[in-house]
Amino acid sequence: MDWLTTVDHKKIGILYFAAGGFFFIVGGIEALLIRLQLMFPMGANGESWFLTGQTYNEIMTMHGTTMIFLAAMPLIFGLMNAVVPLQIGARDVAFPFLNSLGFWTFFFGGVLLNISWFTGTVPDIGWTAYAPLSGSEFSGTGSDYYAIGLQIAGIGTLVGGINFLVTIINMRAPGMTFMRMPLFTWTVFITSGIILFAFPALAVGLIYITFDRLFDANFFVTATGGNAVLWEHIFWIFGHPEVYILILPAFGAISEILPTFARKRLFGYSSMVFATALIGFLSFMVWAHHMFTVGMGDIANALFGVATMLIAIPTGIKVFNWLFTIWGGKIQFTTAMLYATSFIPTFVMGGVTGVMLAIPPADFQFHDSYFVVAHFHYVIVGGIVLSLLAAVYYWWPKMFGRMLNETLGKWSFWLFFSGFHLTFFIQHFLGLWGMPRRVFTYLPNQGWDTANFVSTIGAFFMAAGVIVILLNVIISIKGPKAPADPWDGRTLEWSIASPSPEYNFKQLPLVRGLDAFWLEKMDGKKEMTPAEPLGPIHMPSASILPFFMSLGLFIAGFGFMYRGYEFDSAFINNLFGNNIIAICGLAITLVCMFLRSVYDDHGYHIEVEELQKEG
Numbered sequence: 001m002d003w004l005t006t007v008d009h010k011k012i013g014i015l016y017f018a019a020g021g022f023f024f025i026v027g028g029i030e031a032l033l034i035r036l037q038l039m040f041p042m043g044a045n046g047e048s049w050f051l052t053g054q055t056y057n058e059i060m061t062m063h064g065t066t067m068i069f070l071a072a073m074p075l076i077f078g079l080m081n082a083v084v085p086l087q088i089g090a091r092d093v094a095f096p097f098l099n100s101l102g103f104w105t106f107f108f109g110g111v112l113l114n115i116s117w118f119t120g121t122v123p124d125i126g127w128t129a130y131a132p133l134s135g136s137e138f139s140g141t142g143s144d145y146y147a148i149g150l151q152i153a154g155i156g157t158l159v160g161g162i163n164f165l166v167t168i169i170n171m172r173a174p175g176m177t178f179m180r181m182p183l184f185t186w187t188v189f190i191t192s193g194i195i196l197f198a199f200p201a202l203a204v205g206l207i208y209i210t211f212d213r214l215f216d217a218n219f220f221v222t223a224t225g226g227n228a229v230l231w232e233h234i235f236w237i238f239g240h241p242e243v244y245i246l247i248l249p250a251f252g253a254i255s256e257i258l259p260t261f262a263r264k265r266l267f268g269y270s271s272m273v274f275a276t277a278l279i280g281f282l283s284f285m286v287w288a289h290h291m292f293t294v295g296m297g298d299i300a301n302a303l304f305g306v307a308t309m310l311i312a313i314p315t316g317i318k319v320f321n322w323l324f325t326i327w328g329g330k331i332q333f334t335t336a337m338l339y340a341t342s343f344i345p346t347f348v349m350g351g352v353t354g355v356m357l358a359i360p361p362a363d364f365q366f367h368d369s370y371f372v373v374a375h376f377h378y379v380i381v382g383g384i385v386l387s388l389l390a391a392v393y394y395w396w397p398k399m400f401g402r403m404l405n406e407t408l409g410k411w412s413f414w415l416f417f418s419g420f421h422l423t424f425f426i427q428h429f430l431g432l433w434g435m436p437r438r439v440f441t442y443l444p445n446q447g448w449d450t451a452n453f454v455s456t457i458g459a460f461f462m463a464a465g466v467i468v469i470l471l472n473v474i475i476s477i478k479g480p481k482a483p484a485d486p487w488d489g490r491t492l493e494w495s496i497a498s499p500s501p502e503y504n505f506k507q508l509p510l511v512r513g514l515d516a517f518w519l520e521k522m523d524g525k526k527e528m529t530p531a532e533p534l535g536p537i538h539m540p541s542a543s544i545l546p547f548f549m550s551l552g553l554f555i556a557g558f559g560f561m562y563r564g565y566e567f568d569s570a571f572i573n574n575l576f577g578n579n580i581i582a583i584c585g586l587a588i589t590l591v592c593m594f595l596r597s598v599y600d601d602h603g604y605h606i607e608v609e610e611l612q613k614e615g
């Protein structure tokens with residue numbers, strides 16, 4: 001019950017981790033099924049040896065959609081929640097209630113999407129849902145699950161992004177100017193800004209799809225005057241910034257971990273900040289590089305190609321700064337550091353193939369081939385997942401108060417890292433040898449058999465790595481207790497207990513410069529200097545309303561989806577056909593919103609005596 005009502009950012013962070021981790025495993029199992037299917041070419045009788053084409057399309061769509069929206073996003077949000085308020089010396093985020101609402105809408109959106117597995121109408125339109133494939137002429141109820149599930153989950157992301165913008169602007173501890181913020185917080189700040197502009201585009205696009213499908217609108221239906229390419233533009237105006245929403249916090253985590261374990265300050269802090277901001281800005285200028293083959297014309301293609309290549313400049317700045325940070329450092333190869341250092345070359349490889357794809361005439365060759373699959377997995381897994389794992393090993397003690405086992409950690413690293421390159425490196429060549437993306441089988445003896453076999457073996461190595469991580473997590477429940485500052489850290493989160501008390505800082509700390517905690521340690525102090533006298537702490541009350549608000553949307557989603565559906569029972573047909581379910585669902589949400597507005601809840605105080613008792 002506590003977990004359903006909590007508004008504490010640390011607990012919400014753990015909820016995001018649990019849900020994101022769960023969906024990561026679901027998406028991972030889907031990936032294994034895809035790779036199993038592609039392990040062998042079709043049989044001599046011309047039949048697929050494992051999956052049908054339809055099932056393959058469903059698994060591939062759900063894999064991509066789950067990994068991006070239900071695994072990578074919530075894991076990033078989990079990290080943001082667990083770390084940012086502590087790093088800026090705040091007691092919570094600006095809007096704890098909204099924070100909980102953001103989690104629950106994401107969660108119910110994800111559940112709705114995955115219920116499609118049980119109703120037998122799974123999205124099969126790719127994670128990009130291109131029109132007209134996603135229209136009602138060519139796809140079934142699965143596309144409604146996609147549009148409505150992501151719509152609900154997207155509300156959560158938008159709400160979360162706004163919350164973090166306000167938190168970082170308003171809640172920094174005394175003395176923490178913008179240019180004294182840790183780099184992870186900076187990247188979360190920019191990412192939240194990107195969310196603010198990118199997610200509305202997705203919301204609008206999904207509404208268009210939903211209207212086309214359920215209410216006979218024709219935004220994308222060419223036959224009745226709509227424009228199918230419009231969806232591609234809307235999708236990628238969201239979609240390209242989306243990858244930066246994911247990668248920037250990953251960059252931020254790397255920028256915290258490298259200095260800690262190289263025992264040097266981050267090289268080029270201010271250039272890192274400006275590079276991050278520049279990437280955030282440029283991320284909105286390049287979406288059409290996903291559409292070179294659509295026929296936009298040479299000039300548009302050339303401009304978008306050049307704009308894309310520009311991103312390599314701030315990214316290159318970051319890479320060199322990371323290298324200079326570890327250069328000459330006293331490096332400790334903890335598990336977190338292994339993941340963090342291995343991220344650098346791996347991500348650079350994904351970046352290099354990105355620049356290759358940005359050359360329009362070359363992209364005509366690469367497009368929709370396995371080369372693209374290799375490219376984006378180098379960025380997404382080699383970039384985002386490797387740094388997320390680094391971050392997990394780094395901040396786990398702070399989140400859970402227990403240490404993860406380092407030996408198991410190293411096993412997981414080597415399994416995952418070698419498995420990753422085994423899986424995806426060869427896919428570059430598969431692409432160049434002509435293997436298309438999103439196709440469920442292939443003829444034997446075209447020179448693809450061995451490479452596909454190798455790639456699948458690699459995927460199982462990665463799976464083994466993930467199993468070791470899970471083992472490590474389970475063992476850590478009984479593992480050694482974490483000290484407050486296990487890594488001799490530099491930033492504020494390490495100055496308070498692990499896990500930190502519900503109010504985080506008994507007294508807000510006084511920040512005297514970048515790497516605030518490190519500065520104090522260099523002055524021979526063990527703790528931060530407080531910026532305020534000890535006083536009662538104001539806390540927000542827990543609330544079940546966010547849960548029910550999201551549940552209402554979830555129910556309404558079903559109501560809309562099955563409006564025109566023919567069930568066996570006339571009663572159920574009536575319920576859906578007359579929009580009764582949809583209206584009930586929306587009513588639940590609205591009533592909760594009303595309750596929230598009229599019911600004054602001022603929270604409670606933790607009194608000074610209590611604080612002193614806790615020591």
Ligand code: HEM
Nearest residue numbers: 031034060064067068072126127128373380437438439459
């Ligand atoms: C960890 C092991 C992973 C393996 C073995 C794997 C494997 C695959 C395979 C085989 C495909 C299908 C390619 C095709 O038929 O066109 C695919 C597609 C995709 N994957 Fe992964 N993947 C993994 C992780 C991830 C992660 C972590 C993400 C994102 C965070 C991700 C995002 C995607 C996306 C967006 C697609 C495209 C789906 C589509 O075409 O609609 N993958 N993956």
Ligand SMILES: [Cu+2]
Nearest residue numbers: 240287289290
């Ligand atoms: Cu892009």
